[in-house]
Amino acid sequence: MTIQQNLGHTQGLGEANSIWFKLSALSKGNPDNPMQTLQMMADRYGPVIAVNIADQRVVFLTEPEHFKHVLVTKADDYIKYFDGLKPVFGKSMITHDGALWQKIRMPQQPAFHPDMFAEYIPYFLQAIRTKMDLWSKLAETGESFEMVEQTWTLAADMICKALFDRDMPFNPHFVFKCVKTYTDVMEHKAIRMRVLHGEDGGNITEENAAKAMEIWASVPPAVFAQNPNEDRQRTLLKMIEAVVADPSVPEFDAEQAIDELKQYLWAGTETTALTLAWALYLTSKNPEAADRIRKEGETVYGDREPTAADYSALAYTRAVIQETMRIYPPIWGLIRVATKDDVIGGKEIKPGDRVVMFAYGAHHNPKFWPEPEEFRPERWMGGTKGQVKYSYLPFGGGKRSCIGGAMSQVENTLALSMLLRRFRPEYVGKEPPGFSGTVTLTPKGGLKFRIRELS
Numbered sequence: 001m002t003i004q005q006n007l008g009h010t011q012g013l014g015e016a017n018s019i020w021f022k023l024s025a026l027s028k029g030n031p032d033n034p035m036q037t038l039q040m041m042a043d044r045y046g047p048v049i050a051v052n053i054a055d056q057r058v059v060f061l062t063e064p065e066h067f068k069h070v071l072v073t074k075a076d077d078y079i080k081y082f083d084g085l086k087p088v089f090g091k092s093m094i095t096h097d098g099a100l101w102q103k104i105r106m107p108q109q110p111a112f113h114p115d116m117f118a119e120y121i122p123y124f125l126q127a128i129r130t131k132m133d134l135w136s137k138l139a140e141t142g143e144s145f146e147m148v149e150q151t152w153t154l155a156a157d158m159i160c161k162a163l164f165d166r167d168m169p170f171n172p173h174f175v176f177k178c179v180k181t182y183t184d185v186m187e188h189k190a191i192r193m194r195v196l197h198g199e200d201g202g203n204i205t206e207e208n209a210a211k212a213m214e215i216w217a218s219v220p221p222a223v224f225a226q227n228p229n230e231d232r233q234r235t236l237l238k239m240i241e242a243v244v245a246d247p248s249v250p251e252f253d254a255e256q257a258i259d260e261l262k263q264y265l266w267a268g269t270e271t272t273a274l275t276l277a278w279a280l281y282l283t284s285k286n287p288e289a290a291d292r293i294r295k296e297g298e299t300v301y302g303d304r305e306p307t308a309a310d311y312s313a314l315a316y317t318r319a320v321i322q323e324t325m326r327i328y329p330p331i332w333g334l335i336r337v338a339t340k341d342d343v344i345g346g347k348e349i350k351p352g353d354r355v356v357m358f359a360y361g362a363h364h365n366p367k368f369w370p371e372p373e374e375f376r377p378e379r380w381m382g383g384t385k386g387q388v389k390y391s392y393l394p395f396g397g398g399k400r401s402c403i404g405g406a407m408s409q410v411e412n413t414l415a416l417s418m419l420l421r422r423f424r425p426e427y428v429g430k431e432p433p434g435f436s437g438t439v440t441l442t443p444k445g446g447l448k449f450r451i452r453e454l455s
Protein backbone atom coordinates (compact mmCIF):
# COMPACT_ATOMS: atom_id res chain seq x y z
CA MET A 1 0.00 0.00 0.00
CA THR A 2 1.36 3.46 -0.78
CA ILE A 3 0.28 5.99 1.70
CA GLN A 4 1.19 9.48 0.66
CA GLN A 5 2.10 12.05 3.19
CA ASN A 6 -0.79 14.46 3.28
CA LEU A 7 -0.11 17.47 5.41
CA GLY A 8 -3.42 19.02 4.47
CA HIS A 9 -4.47 22.33 5.98
CA THR A 10 -2.81 22.94 9.30
CA GLN A 11 -3.86 25.50 11.80
CA GLY A 12 -1.90 27.62 14.17
CA LEU A 13 -3.20 28.07 17.65
CA GLY A 14 -6.43 26.13 17.30
CA GLU A 15 -9.80 27.64 16.45
CA ALA A 16 -10.61 30.65 18.57
CA ASN A 17 -14.24 29.63 18.37
CA SER A 18 -13.71 26.12 19.75
CA ILE A 19 -15.13 25.13 23.09
CA TRP A 20 -11.63 24.52 24.45
CA PHE A 21 -10.94 28.23 24.12
CA LYS A 22 -14.23 29.10 25.71
CA LEU A 23 -13.68 26.80 28.67
CA SER A 24 -10.38 28.52 29.39
CA ALA A 25 -12.43 31.05 31.38
CA LEU A 26 -12.70 28.34 34.05
CA SER A 27 -9.09 28.69 35.11
CA LYS A 28 -9.83 32.22 36.31
CA GLY A 29 -11.13 30.82 39.65
CA ASN A 30 -8.18 28.75 40.85
CA PRO A 31 -5.48 28.81 38.17
CA ASP A 32 -3.99 25.60 39.61
CA ASN A 33 -7.29 23.73 39.59
CA PRO A 34 -9.77 24.90 36.96
CA MET A 35 -12.09 22.04 37.95
CA GLN A 36 -12.96 23.83 41.19
CA THR A 37 -14.97 26.49 39.38
CA LEU A 38 -17.12 23.80 37.77
CA GLN A 39 -17.49 21.90 41.05
CA MET A 40 -18.65 25.10 42.79
CA MET A 41 -21.07 25.85 39.96
CA ALA A 42 -22.54 22.35 40.27
CA ASP A 43 -22.93 22.73 44.06
CA ARG A 44 -24.63 26.08 43.67
CA TYR A 45 -26.75 25.68 40.54
CA GLY A 46 -27.53 21.97 40.42
CA PRO A 47 -26.74 19.08 38.11
CA VAL A 48 -27.76 20.69 34.78
CA ILE A 49 -26.28 24.13 34.17
CA ALA A 50 -26.87 25.97 30.91
CA VAL A 51 -24.64 28.96 30.28
CA ASN A 52 -23.86 31.14 27.30
CA ILE A 53 -20.17 31.38 26.58
CA ALA A 54 -19.36 33.78 23.73
CA ASP A 55 -22.71 33.20 21.96
CA GLN A 56 -22.55 29.46 22.43
CA ARG A 57 -24.99 27.61 24.70
CA VAL A 58 -23.01 25.17 26.81
CA VAL A 59 -24.78 22.70 29.11
CA PHE A 60 -22.78 21.20 31.99
CA LEU A 61 -23.95 17.86 33.36
CA THR A 62 -22.67 16.39 36.64
CA GLU A 63 -25.07 13.52 37.46
CA PRO A 64 -24.31 9.90 36.42
CA GLU A 65 -27.94 9.34 35.32
CA HIS A 66 -27.61 12.26 32.90
CA PHE A 67 -24.30 10.89 31.58
CA LYS A 68 -26.14 7.65 30.85
CA HIS A 69 -28.94 9.55 29.12
CA VAL A 70 -26.50 11.21 26.70
CA LEU A 71 -24.01 8.37 26.24
CA VAL A 72 -26.40 5.42 26.11
CA THR A 73 -30.15 6.09 26.11
CA LYS A 74 -30.08 8.87 23.52
CA ALA A 75 -26.59 8.33 22.16
CA ASP A 76 -27.71 8.87 18.56
CA ASP A 77 -29.03 12.37 19.35
CA TYR A 78 -25.71 13.60 20.73
CA ILE A 79 -22.85 13.62 18.27
CA LYS A 80 -19.13 13.97 18.68
CA TYR A 81 -17.44 17.32 19.02
CA PHE A 82 -13.90 17.84 17.77
CA ASP A 83 -13.61 21.42 16.49
CA GLY A 84 -10.18 22.78 17.14
CA LEU A 85 -8.62 19.33 17.30
CA LYS A 86 -8.83 18.40 13.64
CA PRO A 87 -5.08 18.76 13.01
CA VAL A 88 -4.46 16.27 15.83
CA PHE A 89 -7.06 13.67 14.84
CA GLY A 90 -7.71 14.31 11.15
CA LYS A 91 -10.93 12.55 10.14
CA SER A 92 -10.25 9.47 12.23
CA MET A 93 -12.92 7.22 13.74
CA ILE A 94 -13.05 9.15 17.02
CA THR A 95 -14.43 12.22 15.18
CA HIS A 96 -17.24 10.44 13.28
CA ASP A 97 -20.78 9.32 14.05
CA GLY A 98 -23.40 6.89 12.80
CA ALA A 99 -22.85 4.40 9.99
CA LEU A 100 -19.50 5.85 8.90
CA TRP A 101 -18.08 5.58 12.43
CA GLN A 102 -19.25 1.97 12.61
CA LYS A 103 -17.64 1.13 9.26
CA ILE A 104 -14.33 2.51 10.45
CA ARG A 105 -14.39 1.06 13.96
CA MET A 106 -15.57 -2.47 13.17
CA PRO A 107 -12.52 -3.73 11.25
CA GLN A 108 -10.17 -2.41 13.95
CA GLN A 109 -12.10 -3.68 16.97
CA PRO A 110 -10.52 -7.20 16.99
CA ALA A 111 -7.09 -5.67 17.66
CA PHE A 112 -8.38 -4.58 21.08
CA HIS A 113 -10.03 -7.83 22.13
CA PRO A 114 -8.67 -9.05 25.51
CA ASP A 115 -7.56 -12.28 23.79
CA MET A 116 -4.89 -10.21 22.04
CA PHE A 117 -3.29 -8.89 25.23
CA ALA A 118 -1.14 -11.99 25.81
CA GLU A 119 0.36 -11.44 22.35
CA TYR A 120 1.06 -7.77 23.06
CA ILE A 121 2.61 -8.19 26.50
CA PRO A 122 6.12 -9.22 25.31
CA TYR A 123 6.24 -6.02 23.24
CA PHE A 124 5.00 -3.87 26.13
CA LEU A 125 7.80 -5.43 28.19
CA GLN A 126 10.40 -4.62 25.52
CA ALA A 127 9.38 -0.97 25.65
CA ILE A 128 9.37 -0.96 29.48
CA ARG A 129 12.87 -2.49 29.55
CA THR A 130 14.16 0.20 27.15
CA LYS A 131 12.71 2.81 29.49
CA MET A 132 14.31 1.15 32.51
CA ASP A 133 17.75 1.27 30.82
CA LEU A 134 17.28 4.99 30.31
CA TRP A 135 16.09 5.48 33.89
CA SER A 136 19.15 3.64 35.13
CA LYS A 137 21.28 6.36 33.48
CA LEU A 138 19.06 9.10 34.93
CA ALA A 139 19.45 7.52 38.36
CA GLU A 140 23.25 7.55 37.97
CA THR A 141 23.40 11.25 37.14
CA GLY A 142 20.73 12.13 39.71
CA GLU A 143 19.31 14.77 37.39
CA SER A 144 15.65 15.76 37.62
CA PHE A 145 13.41 15.15 34.63
CA GLU A 146 9.89 15.68 33.34
CA MET A 147 7.81 12.57 34.01
CA VAL A 148 4.99 13.11 31.50
CA GLU A 149 7.56 13.29 28.72
CA GLN A 150 9.05 10.01 29.98
CA THR A 151 5.73 8.21 30.20
CA TRP A 152 4.56 9.60 26.85
CA THR A 153 7.61 8.18 25.10
CA LEU A 154 7.02 4.86 26.85
CA ALA A 155 3.34 4.79 25.82
CA ALA A 156 4.22 5.65 22.21
CA ASP A 157 6.88 2.92 22.14
CA MET A 158 4.43 0.34 23.54
CA ILE A 159 1.82 1.19 20.87
CA CYS A 160 4.35 1.15 18.02
CA LYS A 161 5.87 -2.16 19.06
CA ALA A 162 2.70 -4.04 20.05
CA LEU A 163 0.07 -2.68 17.65
CA PHE A 164 2.18 -1.70 14.64
CA ASP A 165 5.11 -4.17 14.83
CA ARG A 166 7.48 -1.20 14.42
CA ASP A 167 10.06 0.66 16.45
CA MET A 168 9.22 4.33 16.88
CA PRO A 169 10.47 5.84 13.61
CA PHE A 170 10.48 9.33 15.13
CA ASN A 171 12.08 11.18 17.99
CA PRO A 172 9.37 10.82 20.63
CA HIS A 173 10.61 13.66 22.83
CA PHE A 174 10.50 16.07 19.90
CA VAL A 175 7.11 14.88 18.67
CA PHE A 176 5.73 15.04 22.22
CA LYS A 177 6.70 18.71 22.43
CA CYS A 178 5.10 19.41 19.05
CA VAL A 179 1.78 17.91 20.06
CA LYS A 180 1.84 19.72 23.39
CA THR A 181 2.47 22.98 21.58
CA TYR A 182 -0.84 22.48 19.90
CA THR A 183 -3.01 20.77 22.53
CA ASP A 184 -2.29 23.08 25.45
CA VAL A 185 -5.07 25.17 24.01
CA MET A 186 -5.76 27.03 27.22
CA GLU A 187 -2.31 28.51 26.96
CA HIS A 188 -3.04 29.53 23.39
CA LYS A 189 -5.74 31.94 24.38
CA ALA A 190 -3.43 33.65 26.85
CA ILE A 191 -0.72 33.78 24.17
CA ARG A 192 -3.13 35.28 21.66
CA MET A 193 -4.14 37.94 24.17
CA ARG A 194 -0.51 38.78 24.91
CA VAL A 195 0.30 39.07 21.21
CA LEU A 196 -2.83 41.19 20.68
CA HIS A 197 -1.55 43.60 23.30
CA GLY A 198 1.82 43.83 21.58
CA GLU A 199 3.55 41.63 24.19
CA ASP A 200 5.84 38.66 23.74
CA GLY A 201 3.87 35.46 23.11
CA GLY A 202 6.74 33.26 24.34
CA ASN A 203 7.89 30.17 22.49
CA ILE A 204 4.48 29.17 21.22
CA THR A 205 3.41 31.24 18.26
CA GLU A 206 0.86 30.68 15.51
CA GLU A 207 3.72 29.70 13.22
CA ASN A 208 5.27 27.33 15.75
CA ALA A 209 1.96 25.62 16.41
CA ALA A 210 1.29 25.24 12.67
CA LYS A 211 4.80 23.86 12.16
CA ALA A 212 4.25 21.49 15.09
CA MET A 213 1.14 20.13 13.39
CA GLU A 214 3.03 19.64 10.13
CA ILE A 215 5.57 17.56 12.00
CA TRP A 216 2.75 15.63 13.67
CA ALA A 217 1.19 14.93 10.25
CA SER A 218 4.49 13.48 9.04
CA VAL A 219 4.58 10.84 11.82
CA PRO A 220 2.02 8.26 10.51
CA PRO A 221 3.61 8.05 7.03
CA ALA A 222 6.94 7.40 8.76
CA VAL A 223 5.33 4.53 10.70
CA PHE A 224 3.96 2.99 7.50
CA ALA A 225 7.32 3.41 5.76
CA GLN A 226 9.28 1.72 8.57
CA ASN A 227 10.15 -1.95 8.12
CA PRO A 228 8.20 -4.30 10.38
CA ASN A 229 10.16 -5.77 13.29
CA GLU A 230 8.90 -9.35 12.91
CA ASP A 231 6.25 -9.25 10.19
CA ARG A 232 3.58 -10.39 12.66
CA GLN A 233 0.26 -10.99 10.95
CA ARG A 234 -2.13 -10.19 13.81
CA THR A 235 -1.48 -6.50 14.39
CA LEU A 236 -3.65 -3.42 14.21
CA LEU A 237 -1.56 -2.13 11.33
CA LYS A 238 -2.21 -5.32 9.32
CA MET A 239 -5.94 -4.97 9.99
CA ILE A 240 -5.85 -1.37 8.79
CA GLU A 241 -3.90 -2.33 5.65
CA ALA A 242 -6.39 -5.12 4.92
CA VAL A 243 -9.40 -2.84 5.11
CA VAL A 244 -7.71 -0.20 2.92
CA ALA A 245 -7.26 -2.94 0.31
CA ASP A 246 -10.89 -4.06 0.65
CA PRO A 247 -13.00 -2.49 -2.14
CA SER A 248 -16.20 -3.14 -0.20
CA VAL A 249 -15.20 -0.43 2.30
CA PRO A 250 -14.26 2.47 -0.02
CA GLU A 251 -14.59 4.97 2.84
CA PHE A 252 -11.56 3.43 4.53
CA ASP A 253 -8.93 4.71 2.11
CA ALA A 254 -5.21 5.40 2.49
CA GLU A 255 -5.87 8.85 3.91
CA GLN A 256 -8.20 7.34 6.50
CA ALA A 257 -5.41 4.95 7.48
CA ILE A 258 -3.04 7.87 8.10
CA ASP A 259 -5.64 9.58 10.26
CA GLU A 260 -6.33 6.40 12.24
CA LEU A 261 -2.65 6.28 13.14
CA LYS A 262 -2.70 9.92 14.20
CA GLN A 263 -5.61 9.10 16.47
CA TYR A 264 -3.85 6.10 18.07
CA LEU A 265 -0.63 7.99 18.52
CA TRP A 266 -2.48 10.71 20.40
CA ALA A 267 -5.53 9.09 22.06
CA GLY A 268 -3.54 5.99 22.96
CA THR A 269 -0.45 7.76 24.28
CA GLU A 270 -1.41 11.06 25.90
CA THR A 271 -4.05 9.46 28.16
CA THR A 272 -2.02 6.37 29.04
CA ALA A 273 1.04 8.53 29.73
CA LEU A 274 -0.83 10.96 31.96
CA THR A 275 -2.28 8.09 33.99
CA LEU A 276 1.12 6.51 34.57
CA ALA A 277 2.74 9.85 35.43
CA TRP A 278 -0.02 10.70 37.93
CA ALA A 279 0.22 7.16 39.37
CA LEU A 280 3.97 7.65 39.90
CA TYR A 281 3.24 10.99 41.60
CA LEU A 282 0.60 9.44 43.90
CA THR A 283 2.80 6.48 44.82
CA SER A 284 5.74 8.82 45.47
CA LYS A 285 3.50 10.67 47.95
CA ASN A 286 2.18 7.38 49.41
CA PRO A 287 5.30 5.21 49.86
CA GLU A 288 3.31 2.46 51.57
CA ALA A 289 1.35 1.99 48.33
CA ALA A 290 4.63 1.86 46.35
CA ASP A 291 5.96 -0.81 48.74
CA ARG A 292 2.78 -2.83 48.44
CA ILE A 293 3.12 -2.72 44.64
CA ARG A 294 6.73 -3.94 44.94
CA LYS A 295 5.71 -6.80 47.23
CA GLU A 296 2.82 -7.77 44.98
CA GLY A 297 5.14 -7.96 41.96
CA GLU A 298 7.64 -10.01 43.91
CA THR A 299 4.95 -12.52 44.94
CA VAL A 300 3.16 -12.70 41.59
CA TYR A 301 6.00 -12.91 39.04
CA GLY A 302 9.20 -12.70 41.08
CA ASP A 303 12.30 -12.70 38.86
CA ARG A 304 10.64 -13.78 35.62
CA GLU A 305 8.82 -11.68 33.03
CA PRO A 306 5.16 -11.02 33.86
CA THR A 307 2.56 -12.76 31.69
CA ALA A 308 -1.12 -12.13 30.98
CA ALA A 309 -2.06 -14.35 33.94
CA ASP A 310 0.27 -12.33 36.15
CA TYR A 311 -1.45 -9.14 35.02
CA SER A 312 -4.75 -10.56 36.30
CA ALA A 313 -3.12 -11.36 39.63
CA LEU A 314 -1.69 -7.84 40.09
CA ALA A 315 -4.93 -6.70 41.76
CA TYR A 316 -3.48 -3.99 43.99
CA THR A 317 -1.30 -2.44 41.28
CA ARG A 318 -4.33 -2.35 38.97
CA ALA A 319 -6.36 -0.75 41.77
CA VAL A 320 -3.73 2.00 42.01
CA ILE A 321 -4.19 2.70 38.29
CA GLN A 322 -7.99 2.77 38.69
CA GLU A 323 -7.79 5.09 41.69
CA THR A 324 -5.35 7.34 39.81
CA MET A 325 -7.84 7.71 36.95
CA ARG A 326 -10.58 8.53 39.47
CA ILE A 327 -8.54 11.34 41.02
CA TYR A 328 -6.93 12.55 37.80
CA PRO A 329 -9.18 11.43 34.91
CA PRO A 330 -7.08 12.13 31.80
CA ILE A 331 -10.27 13.07 29.93
CA TRP A 332 -11.93 15.28 32.55
CA GLY A 333 -15.03 16.08 30.47
CA LEU A 334 -16.79 14.39 27.56
CA ILE A 335 -18.22 16.72 24.95
CA ARG A 336 -21.13 16.21 22.57
CA VAL A 337 -23.34 18.38 20.37
CA ALA A 338 -27.12 17.93 20.67
CA THR A 339 -28.84 17.28 17.34
CA LYS A 340 -32.45 17.22 18.59
CA ASP A 341 -34.67 18.95 21.12
CA ASP A 342 -34.46 17.16 24.44
CA VAL A 343 -35.04 17.67 28.15
CA ILE A 344 -32.44 16.75 30.77
CA GLY A 345 -33.18 17.17 34.46
CA GLY A 346 -36.12 19.42 33.58
CA LYS A 347 -33.94 21.73 31.43
CA GLU A 348 -34.51 22.18 27.70
CA ILE A 349 -31.73 21.12 25.36
CA LYS A 350 -31.64 22.66 21.88
CA PRO A 351 -29.97 21.36 18.72
CA GLY A 352 -26.46 22.81 18.56
CA ASP A 353 -26.01 22.98 22.34
CA ARG A 354 -22.58 21.81 23.47
CA VAL A 355 -23.06 19.27 26.25
CA VAL A 356 -20.13 18.81 28.65
CA MET A 357 -20.29 15.72 30.88
CA PHE A 358 -18.16 16.64 33.85
CA ALA A 359 -16.45 13.32 34.62
CA TYR A 360 -13.97 14.91 37.05
CA GLY A 361 -16.91 16.29 39.07
CA ALA A 362 -18.54 12.85 39.41
CA HIS A 363 -15.19 11.26 40.36
CA HIS A 364 -14.77 13.81 43.16
CA ASN A 365 -18.35 13.86 44.41
CA PRO A 366 -18.66 12.60 48.03
CA LYS A 367 -22.16 11.31 47.15
CA PHE A 368 -20.48 8.58 45.08
CA TRP A 369 -16.98 8.36 46.58
CA PRO A 370 -16.50 8.65 50.36
CA GLU A 371 -13.67 11.10 51.07
CA PRO A 372 -13.08 11.62 47.37
CA GLU A 373 -9.85 13.60 47.77
CA GLU A 374 -8.18 10.66 49.55
CA PHE A 375 -5.98 8.32 47.52
CA ARG A 376 -7.40 4.94 48.47
CA PRO A 377 -6.67 2.10 46.03
CA GLU A 378 -8.41 -0.26 48.47
CA ARG A 379 -11.78 1.01 47.25
CA TRP A 380 -11.18 -1.03 44.12
CA MET A 381 -10.10 -4.26 45.76
CA GLY A 382 -13.63 -5.65 46.07
CA GLY A 383 -14.49 -5.00 42.42
CA THR A 384 -16.99 -2.35 41.36
CA LYS A 385 -19.94 -3.67 43.40
CA GLY A 386 -21.71 -0.90 45.30
CA GLN A 387 -20.47 1.81 42.94
CA VAL A 388 -23.07 4.06 41.35
CA LYS A 389 -23.19 3.27 37.63
CA TYR A 390 -21.67 5.99 35.42
CA SER A 391 -20.09 7.73 38.43
CA TYR A 392 -16.69 6.60 37.08
CA LEU A 393 -16.01 7.14 33.43
CA PRO A 394 -12.33 7.50 32.63
CA PHE A 395 -13.00 5.69 29.37
CA GLY A 396 -16.35 7.32 28.57
CA GLY A 397 -19.46 5.17 28.27
CA GLY A 398 -21.88 3.52 25.86
CA LYS A 399 -20.96 2.55 22.33
CA ARG A 400 -18.41 5.35 21.99
CA SER A 401 -16.38 4.29 24.99
CA CYS A 402 -12.63 3.94 24.61
CA ILE A 403 -11.51 1.16 22.26
CA GLY A 404 -8.17 0.83 24.07
CA GLY A 405 -9.25 1.27 27.70
CA ALA A 406 -8.75 -2.34 28.83
CA MET A 407 -5.44 -2.54 26.97
CA SER A 408 -4.17 0.65 28.60
CA GLN A 409 -4.80 -0.91 32.02
CA VAL A 410 -2.53 -3.80 31.06
CA GLU A 411 0.17 -1.40 29.82
CA ASN A 412 0.05 0.81 32.89
CA THR A 413 -0.28 -1.95 35.50
CA LEU A 414 2.76 -3.77 34.12
CA ALA A 415 4.75 -0.56 33.68
CA LEU A 416 4.00 0.67 37.21
CA SER A 417 4.84 -2.70 38.73
CA MET A 418 8.14 -3.12 36.87
CA LEU A 419 9.31 0.49 37.21
CA LEU A 420 8.63 0.60 40.95
CA ARG A 421 10.33 -2.73 41.55
CA ARG A 422 13.57 -1.38 40.13
CA PHE A 423 13.37 2.33 41.01
CA ARG A 424 12.25 4.73 43.73
CA PRO A 425 10.89 7.78 41.86
CA GLU A 426 10.71 10.91 43.98
CA TYR A 427 8.44 13.78 43.00
CA VAL A 428 10.41 17.01 43.40
CA GLY A 429 7.99 19.54 41.86
CA LYS A 430 5.58 22.01 43.36
CA GLU A 431 3.24 20.54 45.97
CA PRO A 432 0.43 20.02 45.25
CA PRO A 433 1.02 20.08 41.51
CA GLY A 434 -1.33 22.38 39.65
CA PHE A 435 -3.08 21.22 36.53
CA SER A 436 -4.91 22.69 33.61
CA GLY A 437 -8.07 21.32 32.07
CA THR A 438 -7.06 21.46 28.46
CA VAL A 439 -8.34 18.65 26.29
CA THR A 440 -6.73 16.42 28.92
CA LEU A 441 -6.10 16.99 32.61
CA THR A 442 -2.47 18.02 32.30
CA PRO A 443 -0.05 18.91 35.12
CA LYS A 444 0.86 22.56 34.87
CA GLY A 445 4.53 22.85 34.02
CA GLY A 446 4.82 19.04 34.14
CA LEU A 447 5.70 16.66 36.98
CA LYS A 448 9.36 16.92 37.99
CA PHE A 449 10.99 13.77 39.35
CA ARG A 450 14.34 12.39 40.42
CA ILE A 451 14.92 8.65 40.71
CA ARG A 452 17.06 6.24 42.62
CA GLU A 453 17.75 2.70 41.49
CA LEU A 454 16.97 0.14 44.18
CA SER A 455 19.70 -2.36 44.91
Ligand code: HEM
Pocket residue numbers: 093094095105159263264267268269271272275329330331334335393394395396397399400401402403404405407408
Ligand atom coordinates in the same frame (compact mmCIF):
# COMPACT_ATOMS: atom_id res chain seq x y z
C1 HEM B 1 -5.60 5.64 30.35
C2 HEM B 1 -5.77 5.50 29.05
C3 HEM B 1 -6.94 6.00 28.27
C4 HEM B 1 -7.95 6.85 28.63
C5 HEM B 1 -8.19 7.51 29.97
C6 HEM B 1 -8.81 7.00 27.47
C7 HEM B 1 -9.97 7.73 27.45
C8 HEM B 1 -10.86 7.74 26.40
C9 HEM B 1 -12.18 8.33 26.44
C10 HEM B 1 -12.79 9.05 27.63
C11 HEM B 1 -12.76 8.12 25.24
C12 HEM B 1 -14.18 8.51 24.82
C13 HEM B 1 -14.26 9.95 24.43
C14 HEM B 1 -15.70 10.41 24.21
O1 HEM B 1 -16.65 9.69 24.49
O2 HEM B 1 -15.84 11.53 23.75
C15 HEM B 1 -11.80 7.41 24.41
C16 HEM B 1 -12.01 7.04 23.10
C17 HEM B 1 -11.06 6.45 22.32
N1 HEM B 1 -9.83 5.98 22.73
FE1 HEM B 1 -9.10 6.04 24.60
N2 HEM B 1 -8.28 6.27 26.43
C18 HEM B 1 -7.15 5.63 26.88
C19 HEM B 1 -6.32 4.79 26.15
C20 HEM B 1 -6.48 4.50 24.83
C21 HEM B 1 -5.63 3.60 24.06
C22 HEM B 1 -4.47 2.82 24.64
C23 HEM B 1 -6.09 3.63 22.78
C24 HEM B 1 -5.58 2.91 21.57
C25 HEM B 1 -4.35 2.53 21.39
C26 HEM B 1 -7.23 4.53 22.74
C27 HEM B 1 -7.96 4.83 21.62
C28 HEM B 1 -9.19 5.45 21.64
C29 HEM B 1 -10.03 5.59 20.47
C30 HEM B 1 -9.69 5.14 19.07
C31 HEM B 1 -11.21 6.19 20.90
C32 HEM B 1 -12.42 6.54 20.04
C33 HEM B 1 -13.40 5.41 20.05
C34 HEM B 1 -14.62 5.71 19.19
O3 HEM B 1 -14.90 6.86 18.92
O4 HEM B 1 -15.28 4.75 18.82
N3 HEM B 1 -7.44 5.03 24.00
N4 HEM B 1 -10.67 7.18 25.15
